[in-house]
Amino acid sequence: MSRLQLHDLQLARGGQTVLEHLDGRFQDGAITALIGANGAGKSTLIAAIMGMLAPVAGSVECRVPRERCAWLPQQLALDLTFPMSVEELIMTGTWPSHGGLKGYCAAHYRRGREIMARLGISHLAHRPLGELSGGQRQRALLGRTLMQEAELLLLDEPFANVDIETVDVLMEVLRDMARQGATIIVVIHDMEQLARLADDVLLLAGGHGRWVSPDALLDHHSGLVPRVPRLPLTFPDASHAGTA
Numbered sequence: 225m226s227r228l229q230l231h232d233l234q235l236a237r238g239g240q241t242v243l244e245h246l247d248g249r250f251q252d253g254a255i256t257a258l259i260g261a262n263g264a265g266k267s268t269l270i271a272a273i274m275g276m277l278a279p280v281a282g283s284v285e286c287r288v289p290r291e292r293c294a295w296l297p298q299q300l301a302l303d304l305t306f307p308m309s310v311e312e313l314i315m316t317g318t319w320p321s322h323g324g325l326k327g328y329c330a331a332h333y334r335r336g337r338e339i340m341a342r343l344g345i346s347h348l349a350h351r352p353l354g355e356l357s358g359g360q361r362q363r364a365l366l367g368r369t370l371m372q373e374a375e376l377l378l379l380d381e382p383f384a385n386v387d388i389e390t391v392d393v394l395m396e397v398l399r400d401m402a403r404q405g406a407t408i409i410v411v412i413h414d415m416e417q418l419a420r421l422a423d424d425v426l427l428l429a430g431g432h433g434r435w436v437s438p439d440a441l442l443d444h445h446s447g448l449v450p451r452v453p454r455l456p457l458t459f460p461d462a463s464h465a466g467t468a
């Protein structure tokens with residue numbers, strides 16, 4: 225089953241083709257790692273999937289309703305000087321389906337508290353976002369997507385600049401979301417994290433994409449260098465990588 229498919233997709237930035245002939249389906253209830261070197265087109269593909277970048281050719285077929293699609297950009301891209309507390313941020317997860325002007329009911333607040341407890345941030349409920357550590361901020365942002373009941377979740381390097389304990393919490397929550405049927409796409413650079421999390425891999429290189437099994441990628445990588453934790457990934461050419 226797949227609610228998200230790419231059909232001969234071609235994407236460009238600034239008039240230059242970034243990706244072409246991109247096909248395939250993201251599995252529902254699975255976590256797909258999106259990998260590639262800097263500039264390979266990961267953010268460009270995410271923008272297209274989120275409907276923020278029109279394809280030059282081909283199409284993105286997304287059967288998840290817009291209000292159930294969530295995107296967590298890279299931390300550096302976020303302006304968190306906006307005066308808002310952790311709880312307020314999490315509650316905004318209701319906006320895509322309920323609107324931002326209606327206020328919240330008791331059930332919303334109860335759910336918000338459950339989510340903060342799940343993410344270990346109950347004690348930060350009233351803390352302004354600008355006063356959070358990277359890991360605390362990432363927990364709060366993931367909490368917002370839980371509140372939204374996201375069925376398609378795209379995360380751009382969610383584990384960058386966060387502590388190990390937070391990585392564990394985020395991974396557990398993502399795994400739970402996938403178990404409940406969500407389609408999850410994660411931009412990842414770390415080999416160990418990929419091995420722990422990914423059910424499937426889409427490798428972008430040289431303007432093309434290739435679907436690779438995590439095992440094939442890890443075998444390829446372990447042939448290049450010994451397996452040690454927290455190793456940055458090296459990227460085989462997309463046209464020769466592993467098996468589809």
Ligand SMILES: Nc1ncnc2c1ncn2[C@@H]1O[C@H](COP(=O)(O)OP(=O)(O)OP(=O)(O)O)[C@@H](O)[C@H]1O
Nearest residue numbers: 237238239242260261262263264265266267268269
């Ligand atoms: N707004 C833009 N205008 C022109 N070119 C752009 C724009 N955004 C990205 N590009 C170019 O498009 C290509 C793909 O960029 P993209 O940000 O998608 O790569 P990425 O794989 O996400 O990289 P990174 O790992 O560094 O985040 C790069 O060559 C980049 O320079």
